[in-house]
Amino acid sequence: MNDKKKILVVDDEESIHLLYKEELEEEGYSVQSAMNGEEALDLFEKIEPSLVILDINMPGMDGIEVLRKMKEQRPDIPVILSSAYPEYKQDLASWASDDYIVKSFNLDELKKSVKRHIK
Amino acid sequence: MPELRRDPIIGRWVIIAKERGKRPSDFIIEEEKTKGGFCPLCAGNEHTTPPEVLAYGRSNYAPDTPGWTLRVVPNKFPALVIEGELDKQGEGIYDKMNGIGAHEVIIETPRHNETLVQMSHDQLIQVFWAYRDRMIDLAKDMRFRYIMIFKNFGRAAGASLEHSHSQLIALPIVPQRIEEEIKGSRRYFDYKERCVYCDIIRQERSQNLRIVCENSQFIVICPYAPRAPFEMWLMPKNHQSSYLSMDNAQFHSLTDIFSEAMRRLNKALPRVPYNYMLHTAPIRSQQMEHYHWHIEIMPKLTMIAGFEWGTGFYINPTPPEESAKFLREIDLEA
Numbered sequence: 001m002n003d004k005k006k007i008l009v010v011d012d013e014e015s016i017h018l019l020y021k022e023e024l025e026e027e028g029y030s031v032q033s034a035m036n037g038e039e040a041l042d043l044f045e046k047i048e049p050s051l052v053i054l055d056i057n058m059p060g061m062d063g064i065e066v067l068r069k070m071k072e073q074r075p076d077i078p079v080i081l082s083s084a085y086p087e088y089k090q091d092l093a094s095w096a097s098d099d100y101i102v103k104s105f106n107l108d109e110l111k112k113s114v115k116r117h118i119k
Numbered sequence: 120m121p122e123l124r125r126d127p128i129i130g131r132w133v134i135i136a137k138e139r140g141k142r143p144s145d146f147i148i149e150e151e152k153t154k155g156g157f158c159p160l161c162a163g164n165e166h167t168t169p170p171e172v173l174a175y176g177r178s179n180y181a182p183d184t185p186g187w188t189l190r191v192v193p194n195k196f197p198a199l200v201i202e203g204e205l206d207k208q209g210e211g212i213y214d215k216m217n218g219i220g221a222h223e224v225i226i227e228t229p230r231h232n233e234t235l236v237q238m239s240h241d242q243l244i245q246v247f248w249a250y251r252d253r254m255i256d257l258a259k260d261m262r263f264r265y266i267m268i269f270k271n272f273g274r275a276a277g278a279s280l281e282h283s284h285s286q287l288i289a290l291p292i293v294p295q296r297i298e299e300e301i302k303g304s305r306r307y308f309d310y311k312e313r314c315v316y317c318d319i320i321r322q323e324r325s326q327n328l329r330i331v332c333e334n335s336q337f338i339v340i341c342p343y344a345p346r347a348p349f350e351m352w353l354m355p356k357n358h359q360s361s362y363l364s365m366d367n368a369q370f371h372s373l374t375d376i377f378s379e380a381m382r383r384l385n386k387a388l389p390r391v392p393y394n395y396m397l398h399t400a401p402i403r404s405q406q407m408e409h410y411h412w413h414i415e416i417m418p419k420l421t422m423i424a425g426f427e428w429g430t431g432f433y434i435n436p437t438p439p440e441e442s443a444k445f446l447r448e449i450d451l452e453a
Contacts, residue, residue, distance in 0.1 A: 064279065068157045071157035072155075072157040075157065093279045095160075095167060096159045
């Protein structure tokens, strides 16, 4: 039986998926990927992850819209917003998230946040 | 022919493109679809915000629970942080200090879709009380020198969340824009021994060209050199440099006139995105003879681009006389 905690990573950049997958699997998590909002909501319902890492700037449905839909469905599942743009912090819609991390190739801050919030 | 007009306080020039003379119907306001879904500001979701620093309306003392009519919370992801020392330093010719400040959000209503123009007098007056109460509290912190209150409404004006809210930022410095107003009004006062804002009110009342509405205590005008079409300034008629000097009757009067001005704007340009900013004297300053607190309301109808950034000039396609006339003649009962 696989009892690893599942993390859903939502991002439209392939390189981010590769980086997060490698680093988070090393920490003992199981990582699933979605490339856009629609796919993310579908997977979110199917796999009921222990935590979501969500990009904001994506084609189609943006991360904020995905966040609001996820939180409406399952407010108990923590969602960490991860964006290259710190200015989106000023967007109050991001408050629905449990944390906001500015993207960096050093994943220490992200890993700490995952540890703090994962259920 | 276009006209160059100079603001009498800070000396900013604007270009009034008179021949364009855009009326409200000429502006295309993109309809914003309500996105729905979870809202962190709604009643019942108090657990998703930082602990409140002020709430009105609850009959029991149970912070961060429903039952409130207005709530103020620190920003969950603040632009400036409250803990720490300023640690002012020079780096050669450059100056810097730690990013100390307070950043709070005033949640103006528990109801998700209620906008300012739909609010009852009793609901709206709480917004103005909350501004005062938070200013008084934050003014006790000696690190702060200015408290700026502002609102963004609509995506184009910087707000993506529909739930009605305004924001407060306490700063360790007086912002440059406020300094410019204070210095400009000081220069005018030194020359004429009168407050420039009081003189503007006097002239506007005698000319009656740019008045949108007024009551016994307040007046709303479209300023002579506005940066944007339908820009409005709301000012107390009697000289007052600080928002904190208002008495109870003035709060009621302010609520009435503000509501009227915003309803007129909303009727002319339904759901137009806008920003408003409360400009008042810096905290702990004595009453200033030359400065006059006011609220600047800026509908977001034009683009700020290279010319504006490069020159500091603004191009406005609607003369304020036309904006004011249009707003003044709106029938609010129809």
